[in-house]
Amino acid sequence: MAHACGNKYIQKQPFITAVNDLRTHNNYNFANIWEFLKALQLTILEQNLMLILIMKKKYNYLKLAFLALFLCSLNSFGTETSCLASYKTPYLKWKNLPIPIYASASLPPRFKVLLNEEIQKWNSSFKMKLFDYRGSSTFCHKKEINCVVLEKHSKYLALSGVEDYALTKQDFKHDYWVGADIFLNSGFKWKHPASVGEVDPGKVILHELGHVLGLQHHFFHLNSIMNYLPYEAGDVDLEISIFDKEILEWLYLGGKCPEDYLLAFIDGQEDLSMELLKKKYTDFSKITDVNLLYLISRLERSKNELDNSLKTIDMAIELSSHKSNIIKAYLLNHKADLYFRKNDIKSATKNFEESLKLWPGNYLTLTYLAQIKILMGESNKEALALLKQALKIKPTFKLAKELSLQIKK
Numbered sequence: 001m002a003h004a005c006g007n008k009y010i011q012k013q014p015f016i017t018a019v020n021d022l023r024t025h026n027n028y029n030f031a032n033i034w035e036f037l038k039a040l041q042l043t044i045l046e047q048n049l050m051l052i053l054i055m056k057k058k059y060n061y062l063k064l065a066f067l068a069l070f071l072c073s074l075n076s077f078g079t080e081t082s083c084l085a086s087y088k089t090p091y092l093k094w095k096n097l098p099i100p101i102y103a104s105a106s107l108p109p110r111f112k113v114l115l116n117e118e119i120q121k122w123n124s125s126f127k128m129k130l131f132d133y134r135g136s137s138t139f140c141h142k143k144e145i146n147c148v149v150l151e152k153h154s155k156y157l158a159l160s161g162v163e164d165y166a167l168t169k170q171d172f173k174h175d176y177w178v179g180a181d182i183f184l185n186s187g188f189k190w191k192h193p194a195s196v197g198e199v200d201p202g203k204v205i206l207h208e209l210g211h212v213l214g215l216q217h218h219f220f221h222l223n224s225i226m227n228y229l230p231y232e233a234g235d236v237d238l239e240i241s242i243f244d245k246e247i248l249e250w251l252y253l254g255g256k257c258p259e260d261y262l263l264a265f266i267d268g269q270e271d272l273s274m275e276l277l278k279k280k281y282t283d284f285s286k287i288t289d290v291n292l293l294y295l296i297s298r299l300e301r302s303k304n305e306l307d308n309s310l311k312t313i314d315m316a317i318e319l320s321s322h323k324s325n326i327i328k329a330y331l332l333n334h335k336a337d338l339y340f341r342k343n344d345i346k347s348a349t350k351n352f353e354e355s356l357k358l359w360p361g362n363y364l365t366l367t368y369l370a371q372i373k374i375l376m377g378e379s380n381k382e383a384l385a386l387l388k389q390a391l392k393i394k395p396t397f398k399l400a401k402e403l404s405l406q407i408k409k
């Protein structure tokens with residue numbers, strides 16, 4: 001486990017806040033104390049011990065500081081260097097591997113075969129067994145029995161507010177996952193392999209298993225299975241990326257820390273991510289990694305540096321010529337979005353159209369193009385045709401549904 005004692009970025013802040021609470025108010029703010037204990041990454045036992053002492057007011061701030069440093073120094077022996085620990089949404093992990101996975105008894109047999117195959121993909125991409133496929137179970141309703149379920153009216157899917165293909169519901173205790181269920185939405189046309197308008201259960205299960213392990217979405221490796229690239233088109237070749245493996249090796253095998261700018265980016269801390277990137281790369285124009293350039297362009301966009309962002313994405317597009325059409329199309333969509341923000345509608349349209357040629361099955365591009373046509377007061381007939389095509393690919397896509405209703409009114 002990585003400990004945060006030597007961490008440059010974060011452990012000081014919760015520590016200072018917690019100590020200030022005790023000093024200035026002779027009181028404590030539970031949330032601050034908890035943040036502080038988490039940042040130290042003490043063991044659960046140590047965290048609880050400190051919490052009891054604090055709550056019983058046995059410790060003033062000075063004693064608290066010494067106790068924390070003492071525990072921290074004990075923990076630091078023999079541990080690897082720490083990773084960026086300032087997550088708003090920290091990475092949790094399972095205490096023990098492999099994670100047992102069951103299929104619900106009602107899961108169709110072809111899904112069970114696929115589940116087993118996708119589990120083997122995760123297992124073989126890693127140095128140790130991550131999952132153990134246990135076959136069917138009739139105990140899927142029980143807590144801490146990890147199941148894959150196919151259902152029509154999932155309360156969990158309904159809770160998520162979007163009609164999506166699947167949802168992974170995880171339960172944790174303290175810092176560990178203790179249960180996870182994957183709910184697949186039977187409201188879609190599932191087919192393996194999928195063509196336009198169908199969803200490949202293999203790809204969706206592979207992605208959801210990533211969530212079960214504790215992986216979050218990210219945009220770093222463009223063709224990572226944990227990316228948001230829409231996989232409806234049936235032609236997107238998503239894989240377990242080097243980055244996904246790095247995260248897992250860090251979590252489960254004491255591997256080296258993933259790049260801190262990536263962790264900050266995934267955590268939504270864009271300013272910090274940029275700051276860390278600038279420390280690592282003094283000259284962005286020398287970067288030749290398409291994924292990294294895309295990330296930088298997104299960060300520049302978030303800072304509203306649209307011209308810089310355009311320059312960076314152009315570098316990425318140029319380098320992406322040897323990559324798949326899908327990647328290039330994805331980058332062109334980003335470029336179109338930048339032009340749109342600059343109010344250059346003509347260039348935005350041109351880039352969306354170019355993207356669509358490379359990836360005709362992307363319902364997002366179809367919908368954005370339709371949206372531009374509606375905004376510009378152009379032919380509603382053309383917009384409607386684009387939306388119809390988008391909804392054929394993803395019938396539940398809310399924006400496309402709303403826009404078509406708007407036109408028909």
Ligand SMILES: [Zn+2]
Nearest residue numbers: 207208211217
């Ligand atoms: Zn997901």
